Amino acid sequence: MSDSRVSLRNVNYYNGQTGDHLGGVRQNGSITNANFFHMLMDILLVVDGIITISNRETGEQMPLNTNCLAEGDYNIFPSSGEIRSSEERYVRRVYSRRGRSRRDSYFRNAVRARDQRCVISGTVSPEADFDEWDGFEAAHVFPMERESLWWECGFDRFITRPGRHAMNSVQNGLLLEAGIHQRFDNFTVSVNPDDGYKITDFRGNLFHVDGRVLEFVCRNPANIDRVADGLLRWHFRQAVLANMRGAGEPIFEHDYPPGTDMMGEIMEGPFAAEQMELELFSRLRTVPSESEDSVY
Known part of the structure; x- marks a missing residue:
């Protein structure tokens, strides 16, 4: 609501x-x-x-x-x-689901290798050396379900690491704890790269991250794979619009256990058609061919 x-x-x-x-x-x-x-x-x-x-x-x-x-x-x-x-456009998004393509696994592995921890809370995975990442997720700064907007606005200009799949670049990613990932995706937690990479929680500071600074490991200027400031800046602007303008923007439900009438709940909520489109795109992305995955 x-x-x-x-x-x-x-x-x-x-x-x-x-x-x-x-x-x-x-x-x-x-x-x-x-x-x-x-x-x-x-x-x-x-x-x-x-x-x-x-x-x-x-x-x-x-x-x-x-x-x-x-x-x-x-x-x-x-x-x-x-x-x-302001009437600046707000871009609604849904909590991103685990992808189905090999491209997504490349993104996930690259983000894990660079960050090694939740870069917002600072929590380090105690099992990272054993490649166990329960509770940690690779999050996209700019959402995959908004691909047409990505190209329309020329956001690929922020990706300095060469590759064919700019949206799945590690520079569009952060490793986050699962609960923080959900809040990042609904724009209630964000990072301002123009204020010393300070983190703002626009709700109740459940994870005690408000006022922290984004971990250096993901933004090291000497690292070609660092997260793109331009994308963080876009995310922060969206968070300000979502949380501070007027009555705020809706936060979409993300938890649909087996047996839930997902379509019914969405159709009874705000912006039903848009949420349904975003959910379908997020869940049903096609698997690319081997040749598509060969260059990243």
Whole structure:
């Protein structure tokens, strides 16, 4: 449901000219005043000039510093003209399933070999030396089910490692614990490469990762296989849009045990046709030929 992103919010922001509610966020401690300002200016709002942010209760103007954003309600005022929410496109995605092709196994193995741990929580697999990875999953930063958008936007430009299957490049991947993978895929956990690779949990900080820094092993600039900053930047923008704009975007159900009426549940939920299309693509990708797998 769309309100699943709203229920835990402890910060809300309003149009100071009209009083209209524009959105909000869950502050777990990692969001600074400066972070909040830049999220509003660079992603969430369309405004002439710059904005000022003031506490709705006290009227005190927020300083643009690295202090922790205080919980509460804020009015946003433009320096001139009007203010409105951005209409930037949000790209819905589903929790990615284990792939069926040999290409997917190459991706998984390359991500494991580079990262050796969950790069968001820092948890190291105690059985990695025995090639046992229970509880760890190779996650795509940009979702495979959105392939047409990948090519439409030219995101292959972020992949500097040569190969034919750019979306399945290790540079589009991170090794994550399974629960964190789910949250990464629904954009409730994300990484800002423009803020020292700081991790933000936009919900309840269940895995205690809010404020951590992405592990160096996956972003080492000396490694040609490092995760692409451009893709992390795209993911973070999507997370801000999903969690902070208006009432937030829906979080799709991902757990369909045997016997569940999956189609029925999807059709009763939000954006049913889109979710069904994404689920089918995620689950039913075809197996490529041997020749397709020969170059990666």
